[in-house]
Amino acid sequence: MSSMSSVPVPGIVGGLGPASTVDYYNGIITEYRKAVQQDVYPRIVINSVNMTDITADVAAKSYGSLTAKLETAVQQLKNAGADFALIASNTPHVVFDELEKVSPLPLISIVDATVSHTVARGWKRVLFTGTLFTMNNTFYPEKFAKAGIDCVMPAPEDRERIHHIIFPDLEAGIVTPEMKARFYEICNPIINSAADAGKPVDAVVLGCTELPLLIHDGDIPLPLVNTAAVHISAVVKRMRCQ
Amino acid sequence: MSSMSSVPVPGIVGGLGPASTVDYYNGIITEYRKAVQQDVYPRIVINSVNMTDITADVAAKSYGSLTAKLETAVQQLKNAGADFALIASNTPHVVFDELEKVSPLPLISIVDATVSHTVARGWKRVLFTGTLFTMNNTFYPEKFAKAGIDCVMPAPEDRERIHHIIFPDLEAGIVTPEMKARFYEICNPIINSAADAGKPVDAVVLGCTELPLLIHDGDIPLPLVNTAAVHISAVVKRMRCQ
Structure with a gap:
């Protein structure tokens, strides 16, 4: 060809x-x-x-x-x-x-692609989820900030809880309804309090390529950004x- | 490291x-x-x-x-x-x-690896299955013959039937009990008539890397050779x- x-x-x-x-x-x-x-x-x-x-x-x-x-x-x-x-x-x-x-x-x-995807949808504020390493670093929020997008990082204890959904179970391919419910229970209060504070979140970024194995559209009452996709x-x- | x-x-x-x-x-x-x-x-x-x-x-x-x-x-x-x-x-x-x-x-x-695997088990005669292209060619039986192993190829009509289990369904990832039964119905008479003729077959070679998706140990009353494995x-x- x-x-x-x-x-x-x-x-x-x-x-x-x-x-x-x-x-x-x-x-x-x-x-x-x-x-x-x-x-x-x-x-x-x-x-x-x-x-x-x-x-x-x-x-x-x-x-x-x-x-x-x-x-x-x-x-x-x-x-x-x-x-x-x-x-x-x-x-x-x-x-x-x-x-x-x-x-x-x-x-x-993957960071630039995610930021461009977010900009193209007109979103102004996103909740970021991923491994502890990625959440504790600045390479995502800095790139979002440069594009005028506010990147909400979970509080330290929520970062630990999200990380322990990914490790070791999700990383090993284990996916259970209970893990999905736990993810929702962590994200939902963050989404609600951002809305209450007049700074609503437009989307949730799945900033770990394993998270889309667990979380799908409809699981969270906001659009999801599957960074691998x-x-x-x-x-x-x-x-x-x- | x-x-x-x-x-x-x-x-x-x-x-x-x-x-x-x-x-x-x-x-x-x-x-x-x-x-x-x-x-x-x-x-x-x-x-x-x-x-x-x-x-x-x-x-x-x-x-x-x-x-x-x-x-x-x-x-x-x-x-x-x-x-x-x-x-x-x-x-x-x-x-x-x-x-x-x-x-x-x-x-x-993959051919040499399959022949070595067969030799190591002391098998003398194998039934070969695969795509029509592979069954109609001589690259497998010639290498088996050099190692002193008799490679039984299905008759032309059986080659067609085996090929049409692989294409298009198995190639597209479709696996049904009916397809498995069809494979068995083709191989079993060949195995039986070889035994009746005093030239029993020792194993069945799955000479197509998709066949192990369909056929597993125990499906055929003989050892299987998974060529990909x-x-x-x-x-x-x-x-x-x-």
């Missing part, structure tokens, strides 16, 4: 974790095929790295080492013929700005707009 | 189809982690190619073109740092011997024996 050879090839830094990588792989293929309405499959390169190695850097806040490892991973994707790259996980985006400066390929950020859409858009 | 940097990196020629690629990816990670009993993840590179492009070559018997495309795909995996490669599908193995001659990386063949085990063995 000569027409396929000009389609930009996405390179996925994967394995962070593997379940999320599979979601991205299936999601990119499905969304691309739906968009072009042809019986073709886009070329995709995946470089699945050692998750334990990356999470050790994250835990130790060894951001220089983390950036260097991701740079190497992107270089390997470039060597295989990828035209642009993405990291299929929220957490490593803590070093996205540093990585972008040294990256041998253009990168598509938004990231995949940005990737497919890039593949189609050269 | 300095110990991880010396683990040989498998490169998967994937997308043929995507569901099978995901099985290989998950399978290699799971089996490797089980084998080493450590919280590490092996690096894996996947080059997912355009399936439509490959199946067009297969249908047209354009084997020179098919070999050249697979050679390019393996070269891209090598460029990304893969140390050896595999094709996550039975069908393209029709050109395996030609590919091996020009391949820039050592390759692990056997291939994955050979890959993990290679990663562990440098």
